[in-house]
Each structure stands twice: as C-alpha cells, then as structure tokens.
Amino acid sequence: MDVNYKILDTQRITDYISTSANEVSVENIILYSGADKLRVYPALFELEQSGWLEVVEREELGAPSVVRKKRNEDK
Template identity: 75%
Template sequence: MDSINYKIIDTRKIADYISSHSGTVVTVDDVIQNSGADKLRVYPALFELEQSGWLEVVEREELGAPSVVRRKKQG
C-alpha cells in the first residue's frame, strides 16, 4: 500500500508560496493562512527550509519562532 507523505507535500506548498513572492518578505501568518499547508506542519517545514539554506528568517518572535521569512537569494 502506498502512503502519502504529507510532510513533503506541505513543505512544497510552503516553498511554492514563498517563491511566488519573489524575494519579498512573507509573514509566517500569511504562510499559514494562504499556502494550503497544514498549519501544524508550517513551523517544522520552515525550520528545515532554513537549515537547508533555502530560506532566510528576517524576524523572529520572542521565543525564537520565525515570524517573517523570505527565500534566500541564490548566488
């Protein structure tokens, strides 16, 4: 039986949403509201995208969670 990997699907939705804003900053609230990803997967996905070097966190909340992000400039 094939299992669907929702984590990968949601990470792609988040990356696509951030990419669609071409270098401008995006609030994490906007990502949660508009990306189509499960809201419980947003913060773990953002962490992985940041660790991979694809994402830049522009602002963090008091406890370290990202609040504003953008795609890291390539090159």
C-alpha cells in the same frame, strides 16, 4: 500507496514563498499556502537549516515571523 504529507506541505510552503516577490509573514503562509498549520514551523526550520530560506524577523521566543527565499550570495 501512502501520501507523505510532510513532503506535500513543504512543497506547498516553498511554492507559496517562491511566488512572493520579497518577504512573507509566517501568518500568511499558514493562511494561504494550503499546508497544514501544524507542519509550517517544522518545515520552515528545515528549510532554514538547508539554506533555502532565511528568517527576516523572529518572535520573542525565536519562532520565525517573517521569512524569504534565500538570495544568491554571488550578486
């Protein structure tokens, strides 16, 4: 049986972000989530596109540097 590492790493990233009370640096996601560092940025892009995640700060070329789980709009 093949393991889908993309799904596994995306789950590790969402778990790590969900356990954080507020914003999370992408550097900390890379260091502490357990996800393969080469899959972090593509996964964050997909999570942002799906509406699960919002980017709080971006680097000069547009890569996310700080993210957080998207808050419910109906507060």
